[in-house]
Amino acid sequence: MATARPLPTTSLQLPDPLPLDSGQVLDGVTIAYETYGALAPDCRNAILVPHALTGDQHLASPHPITGKPGWWVRMVGPGKPIDTDRFFVICANVIGSCMGSSGPAATHADGRPFAMRFPVITIRDMVRANVALLDVLGIDRLHAVVGGSMGGMQALSLAANFPDRADRVLAIATTARHSAQNIAFHEVGRQAIMADPDWQGGNYYGTGRSPDKGLSVARMAAHITYLSEAGLTGKFGRRFQERPDGTAGGRSFGFDADFQVESYLRYQGLAFTDRFDANSYLYITRAMDYFDLAEEHGGRLADAFAGTPARFCVVSFDTDWLYPTSESRSLVQALNAAAAPVSFVELSAPHGHDSFLLDVPALDRVVKGFLE
């Protein structure tokens, strides 16, 4: 299958200081991004794809650390639903992250890493950075903004705060505000990281020690929320690990990973620490927990969308218990109340929240159709 050939990751420094919701201002912001396809002479074929919590700009190109294919390579490329033969596709690492954009690991003016001196950011701040990037690229108006999970939050925030910047808004497996349960799971992850003595108050850069164990536990807890109960049962059930000598596994009556699901989770936790910065995990989960689009707009979600002429498409998955369909319905009701054109579909997929990243042909059709 043809894959998109991206330019190598590019990064640029935003020309202007970035004002933040906290009241702080971030100078000299670096944005690392990738683009796919060619920008049309009229600059009207651009699609912005904001990424999720642990995503990055490697949308459809191999990850430089893991070597794995881009996280949405099945969706983005020549002839794919987000067709790089037609569209100029932009994906930028969010501020606060760790793949090249300004974040806690970046260097402060004093020559040392920001660490916890990096300002606490919001989803809207991430969007401000993305919009500043669009300004630099000369893109006044997007054909569409398309995002899943935290990417969907950014898509909604862009529509609400920069109502004339996107013609189409596609929000997948997402929510207009983080629930108490969402916050609770993130808080577990943050506490796991900050409980790790190797976290060192965030000042672990260059010490040769980093809070990998805490970050790994945080990832394990979060990973469960990305999958459905039925999906976990289908994939692992109560199956035991094969023993190292190849014989069938069983109860070891010890604390090794006897069950396949234990081994899988441990691997997911450990592998994550190779590619992600613990402080970034703190900052980005905080931004998500702070997200409440209604509260930002006087307490009424419909008012968030009163000013935008964009068309919306909202997609949920029936097994997603992190951002369940009920959240999407609330969003759609608010869009209706704002008289915004919106289509909504709940797709059936067994994989829970992660369905937006996985093989769900119905999602491909929805995305392709909405971008026509």
Place this chain on the structure above:
Amino acid sequence: MATARPLPTTSLQLPDPLPLDSGQVLDGVTIAYETYGALAPDCRNAILVPHALTGDQHLASPHPITGKPGWWVRMVGPGKPIDTDRFFVICANVIGSCMGSSGPAATHADGRPFAMRFPVITIRDMVRANVALLDVLGIDRLHAVVGGSMGGMQALSLAANFPDRADRVLAIATTARHSAQNIAFHEVGRQAIMADPDWQGGNYYGTGRSPDKGLSVARMAAHITYLSEAGLTGKFGRRFQERPDGTAGGRSFGFDADFQVESYLRYQGLAFTDRFDANSYLYITRAMDYFDLAEEHGGRLADAFAGTPARFCVVSFDTDWLYPTSESRSLVQALNAAAAPVSFVELSAPHGHDSFLLDVPALDRVVKGFLE
């Protein structure tokens, strides 16, 4: 309201070595237990109430560390559904735990704590210990065994493995086997504990350091699973903490507990470390993850119950996503297949899994009715 007056916690040493599923044998097992009410001359009015993961023998008497009322004081006492004016009620700390029964903190024959040398136990081993206690007490046959959550697993295991020891089996908010998702959440907790350097391979007793941070994270993650999403939203929503000066809270743009739900979870985690031993948490979660009553009986759950004349009552809660109603239905189907008399009810309660401990009058009626 009248409350049961228990004898002070009693403990005894089992007269015989306890054979375990691991093949090991545990000598000199201590069982700490409480009883409420009086044993009838014919010894036929006894009810055993096995406790849940972090429960203990303080069923209806104040906890000696926290000073809080017993964990099921609303259910057990004079005139209550488990009526101590009629019944002799027994609750024993499970082996592996830390409230007086033999567990990892207990002293090994070599004079040092067992720590991780304590054998890995199973739910059936806990039941063996409880049955050995009944033998000592001269109780050949229980009027009933009544348990919620892990207590329900023990109730089912008792029926399956000691079919003539109980006339009635009441299993509440429980399952006949731990699911992949159940195992996954427990594994997160275990990894959080073992990642804490103060765990010291389990040999923290007497060192002045214990893995409180890891145990606290484990408890936080587990606690989320005990509550329903709607319950968390109802109780906390996205409400902010009041500030120390009494003014309304809001985003601090820092990593303190801004949201009430964060503060609540942190408190739950911290308070837990005052009363619970981290190694016990490892052992008991392991026992629960190993639990699969069908597998113990040739792979067919109905066969587990083929030999018992007991009557069963199975209760689930509609908002319990830890042991959802579907698990109870599977159990009831197996009991039907075994031609065991069984009644089943799904109760509506907003609190999720923890409903079995909380104010649900319908549960009181079910318990009272079944014990008549």
